[in-house]
Amino acid sequence: MKTVSNILLFVAIILLVGCGKKDNPVPKNIFNTPSLADVSIKLDIDGVRLTNNSDNHTLFVEKERVVKNLFFRYEYERVTLIAPNMSYLDTDVIEGREYLYRFYAYNSMDQSYSKPTTKSVRYEIPVRIGNISSKIVGSTLCVEIDDMRGMDNVTFYLNGNFVYEYNEGDGKYCIDIPSTIMIDFKAVPHRKGSEGVPYIKSFKRDPSDGLFPPQNIKVVQTGSRSILSWDKLKGYDEYNIYVDKDGKQELLTTTVATIFSYSIPKGDECATLKLSSVKGGEESSLITVAICR
Numbered sequence: 001m002k003t004v005s006n007i008l009l010f011v012a013i014i015l016l017v018g019c020g021k022k023d024n025p026v027p028k029n030i031f032n033t034p035s036l037a038d039v040s041i042k043l044d045i046d047g048v049r050l051t052n053n054s055d056n057h058t059l060f061v062e063k064e065r066v067v068k069n070l071f072f073r074y075e076y077e078r079v080t081l082i083a084p085n086m087s088y089l090d091t092d093v094i095e096g097r098e099y100l101y102r103f104y105a106y107n108s109m110d111q112s113y114s115k116p117t118t119k120s121v122r123y124e125i126p127v128r129i130g131n132i133s134s135k136i137v138g139s140t141l142c143v144e145i146d147d148m149r150g151m152d153n154v155t156f157y158l159n160g161n162f163v164y165e166y167n168e169g170d171g172k173y174c175i176d177i178p179s180t181i182m183i184d185f186k187a188v189p190h191r192k193g194s195e196g197v198p199y200i201k202s203f204k205r206d207p208s209d210g211l212f213p214p215q216n217i218k219v220v221q222t223g224s225r226s227i228l229s230w231d232k233l234k235g236y237d238e239y240n241i242y243v244d245k246d247g248k249q250e251l252l253t254t255t256v257a258t259i260f261s262y263s264i265p266k267g268d269e270c271a272t273l274k275l276s277s278v279k280g281g282e283e284s285s286l287i288t289v290a291i292c293r
Contacts, residue, residue: 033057033105033106033107033110033112033113033114034054034057034105034114035114035115036105036114036115036117037052037054037057037059037103037104037105037114037116037117038052038053038054038105039051039052039053039059039103039117039119040053041101041119041121042194042195043121043123043124043125043126043194043195044089044126045125045126045128045197046089046091047089047090047091047092047093047123048089048090048093048099048121048123049087049088049089049090050082050087050088050089050090050101051082051086051087052082052083052084052085052086052087053085054084054085054105055084055085056084056107057084057105057106057107057114058081058082058083058084058105058106058108059081059082059103059104059105059106060078060081060103060104060105060106060113061078061079061080061081061082061088061101061102061103062076062077062078062079062101062102062103062104063076063077063079063090063099063100063101063102064076064099064100064101064102065077076102079101081106093123094123095123095124095125096122096123096124097122097123098120098121098122098123099120099121099122099123100118100119100120101118101119101120101121102116102117102118103116103117103118103119104116104117124191124192124194126189126191126194126195126196126197127150127151127189127190127191127196127197128189128196128197128199129145129151129154129187129189129196129197129199130146130147130149131145131146131147132144132145132146132187132199133146134185134187134201136177136183136203136205139176139177139210140174140175140176140177141158141174141175141177141183141185141203142172142173142174143156143166143172143173143174143185143187144171144172144173145166145170145187148167148168150191151168151189151190151191151196152190152191152192153165153166153167153189153190154166154167154187154188154189154190155187155188155190156173156175156185156186156187157184157185157186157187157188158175158177158178158183158184158185159178159180159182159183159184160184163175166187179212179213179284179285179287180205180212180215181204181205181207181212181215182202182203182204182205182215183202183203183204183205184200184201184202184203185200185201185202185203186198186199186200187199187200207233207234207235207236208234208235211277211279211282211283211284211285212233212277212284213275213276213277213284213285213286213287214230214231214233214239214258214275214276214277214287215230215231215233216230216231217229217230217275217287217289218230219289219291221291221292221293223293224263224264224266224293225261225262225263225264226261226262226263226264226271226291227259227260227261228241228259228260228261228262228273228275228289229258229259229260230258230275231258232258233277233279235279236277236278236279237256237278237279237280238254238255238256238277238278239254239255239256239257239258239275239276239277239278240253240254240275240276240277240278240283241253241254241255241260241262241273241274241275242273242274242275242276242286243262243271243272243273243274244271244272244273244274244288249274249286252273254278262291264291264292264293269292269293270290270291270292270293271290271291271292272288272289272290272291273288273289273290273291274286274287274288274289275287275289
């Protein structure tokens with residue numbers, strides 16, 4: 001009799017285990033939310049700038065704070081929500097203090113959250129360049145920084161492109177500038193791996209002071225047909241348009257207009273056009289435009 005009771009008890013346990021409450025399956029919508037929030041942190045002159053790098057998800061931002069009572073303890077409080085590709089400046093910071101943030105990516109369509117991402121940052125007022133000189137002489141831009149105190153190095157950019165890393169003791173640095181009428185120069189100081197306040201200066205060159213190729217070229221592509229347009233340069237007579245064929249330039253047309261239509265030949269996916277400006281019978285350097293279907 002005892003053996004039968006033991007057998008029945010064993011069967012009952014098996015049934016309870018097999019028929020008991022099961023964990024709910026993972027909701028399908030959880031896969032629509034990234035596993036981690038895509039966020040970047042940058043020190044700003046007025047605080048800590050938090051940027052949501054996602055194209056689709058809202059960013060929930062929490063910040064650690066100290067609760068002062070009998071015992072000091074830490075907890076998170078909600079700071080803000082950041083829309084996709086937007087940023088938020090946290091001005092509630094003190095120089096020299098470290099801050100811990102917690103982030104969640106949120107999918108509003110199915111109301112799902114990502115796993116938390118935590119990042120810490122020590123706030124220090126970004127370094128700025130105190131004494132810098134920059135000027136264009138002919139076709140050369142020369143830059144010199146007199147005082148590099150507080151800076152590890154400074155990176156130079158011309159028209160958005162990196163050109164040089166400037167360090168203490170470099171003295172005057174000169175570089176040939178591109179053949180554009182507008183020259184945008186930016187110098188970004190760095191300290192302890194963080195970017196400082198950039199120095200920005202724009203120069204506008206006189207189109208009559210030399211020969212410039214067409215400026216600000218725009219391309220509208222419709223199938224195999226390309227429509228090119230550019231700015232009219234005062235004092236220039238006409239513009240030449242070439243097509244590159246096996247490294248040789250074949251003149252397509254000479255025009256006084258600032259618009260040109262070109263159809264890519266059948267069998268070709270792309271084409272390379274080159275444009276120049278003409279003033280007083282002299283031709284400028286060529287500027288290359290690559291187009292594809």
